[in-house]
Amino acid sequence: MKKETWKELTIGTINLDAGNSVKNLTGTWRSGKKPQFIEENCIQCFFCWLYCPHSAIRVEGEEVKGINYDYCTGCGICSVECPPKEKAITMIKEEMKLAGGSTE
């Protein structure tokens, strides 16, 4: 990312680029475990979407479609709160990977 100097800053450092934090990929914080989505068990209750702290549940066309690993930090709330007996989200092991928290 190119460092900005004070000359480029807006007056009062107002940020006009609303919602630009989507460039921060919090998924790189995950260590050791990640959720796995099993579509055939999903009852579309949306609890995973509701309780995900990092907005990492993919919703497309009014349906839960899976997990966005760019943002998922692997806290596991989705898996615990998934209501069906045969859970649609289970936590699985994940190999360590190199960190790099930005798309830029």
Next chain:
Amino acid sequence: MAKLKDLASMEDRLVAGHGMCLGCGIPLIFRIVLRATEDPLIIANATGCLEVCTTIFPRTSWNVTWVHSAFENAAATIAGVESMYKALKKKGRIPEDKKIKFLGVGGDGGTYDIGLQALSGAVERGHDIVYVCYDNNAYCNTGGQRSSATPLGASATTSPEGAQSPGKLQRRKDLTKILVAHNIPYVAQASPNRWQDLYKKAQKAFEIEGPAFLNILCLCPTEWKYDESQGIRLAQTAIDTCVWPLYEVENGKYKINYLPKEKKPVLDWVKSQGRFRHLFKEENAWVLEEYQKQVDEDWEELKKLANL
């Protein structure tokens, strides 16, 4: 009744990429609260976890107009914004039918302690604002110092447990009651695990003319020291033990929104959290007893106020 599917199709006003901890309770609260109104929203945010984590310069997680406030004056900031809106409307520079909602946000440090007088002033003056306090029981953004919302017996960095101390020695301040004493139109206590209840309360708060206050229990795996995946279960325990009763006070009328089928002992709430671990030592048994006594007292008083 609102459906999650419909809420999920609404635009996110707080987007991904923020720096809040694994299993943090704050985004869950605001996912619901920010969807409770479709009007444009202006937010003033006191210093705290939410403010720091969502606006790491040059990034922002906010999709709405958002003003940073110092620790003590989020309520004063949003009151000022609301006053300007009224003034500009009077002058005809904002169309008469344009509706904007105003939201002040702070953690328990910025609301119970440092921001209390600004909040008290703003609601007393009767500004048409909503103030939401996410109460995570400590100054969690700065390493977990005790606040006046920290419960009795909890270990915090400025009230640590040890040979000389069983954790925090003072009783938790009941801020919701303080706000009720301001005789404002709407005050409520909510928890993210009862999302329907939270959604309804937030909707009511935005609709009501005049000041409204929501005090919302906020999970903090970092400072409460529990397994972060169990957060929603823990919030359920908080309302089942009546440590965090769900109720609302509308124009002075109390209503309890959740009556546990069977009131569970405070022990259930305490046992899964590391910050209370020392209470199981023999010499600290009295603290747990005292905590239970206080919760019982508050619950009985609340039931009386709600005519139950």
